Amino acid sequence: MAYSDEFLGYLELKQDLLFNKIPPEARKSYITQALEIGQEAASQVSTASITRLYEQASIKIVKVEKSGQLFKTKLRAQYEEGPNHTAKVTYYKESIENLARSGGLSYDQALKIHLAHEFFHYWEMEKATPVNEQLAKVKLTKVFGWQRYGTILRTSEIAANAFTKAFLKLPFLPNLYDYQYLMTTKELPADWLTQAHAAYQDEVGEN
Numbered sequence: 234m235a236y237s238d239e240f241l242g243y244l245e246l247k248q249d250l251l252f253n254k255i256p257p258e259a260r261k262s263y264i265t266q267a268l269e270i271g272q273e274a275a276s277q278v279s280t281a282s283i284t285r286l287y288e289q290a291s292i293k294i295v296k297v298e299k300s301g302q303l304f305k306t307k308l309r310a311q312y313e314e315g316p317n318h319t320a321k322v323t324y325y326k327e328s329i330e331n332l333a334r335s336g337g338l339s340y341d342q343a344l345k346i347h348l349a350h351e352f353f354h355y356w357e358m359e360k361a362t363p364v365n366e367q368l369a370k371v372k373l374t375k376v377f378g379w380q381r382y383g384t385i386l387r388t389s390e391i392a393a394n395a396f397t398k399a400f401l402k403l404p405f406l407p408n409l410y411d412y413q414y415l416m417t418t419k420e421l422p423a424d425w426l427t428q429a430h431a432a433y434q435d436e437v438g439e440n
C-alpha cells in the first residue's frame with residue numbers, strides 16, 4: 234500500500250494538541266505548506282551525505298546505547314541547542330534497532346532517517362524560522378475577552394519528515410515507520426493504519 238504524503242502528514246497533524254482549533258478547511262494547507270518547506274530545505278542542502286551535513290554544520294552526534302524514554306514516549310533521537318549556537322543530536326541505539334526491525338529497515342537506514350529528521354530541526358531553528366511560526370496561528374479560547382493565539386507545532390514534524398523523505402529519497406514519509414512499530418508492539422491495533430486511511434478517505438476524499 235502506497236500512502237500519500239498528504240495522508241501521512243494528516244496523521245501527524247492530527248496529533249497536534251491544537252488540532253481541533255484548526256478550521257477544517259485549513260487543515261490541508263497546513264499539511265501542504267509544511268511538506269513544501271521540508272522539500273525546499275532538502276533542495277537547498279549541498280550534499281547527499283548525512284555525515285557531511287553534520288560536519289558542515291558542526292553538529293555533534295552523541296550515541297546512547299540503551300533505548301530512550303521520555304515520560305511514556307519512546308525517544309529515538311533528539312536535537313538540542315547549546316550555548317553560542319552549538320548543536321548536538323543524541324540518538325538511542327536500542328530504540329533505533331527496534332524501529333528498524335519492525336519496519337524491515339537496516340539499522341544504518343533507520344539511523345540515517347533519524348539523523349536527517351533531527352538535522353531539519355537544527356536547520357529550521359538556526360537557518361530559517363521554526364515551521365510552526367511560519368504558518369498561520371490558530372485562535373485559542375478567549376480568556377476574559379482577550380483573544381489568544383497558538384501555533385501548530387506538529388507542522389514542524391511534517392516538514393522534518395518531508396525533508397527526510399526528499400533527502401534520503403525514501404518512498405514515503407518516514408512517520409509510517411513509527412505507526413508500523415506501534416502496531417508491531419500492539420500499542421496500536423494491527424489494523425490501525427488501514428482504518429485511519431479509510432477514515433481519511435471518507436473525510437478528505439483523497440488517497
Ligand SMILES: [Zn+2]
Pocket residue numbers: 350354389390393
Ligand atoms: Zn521531530
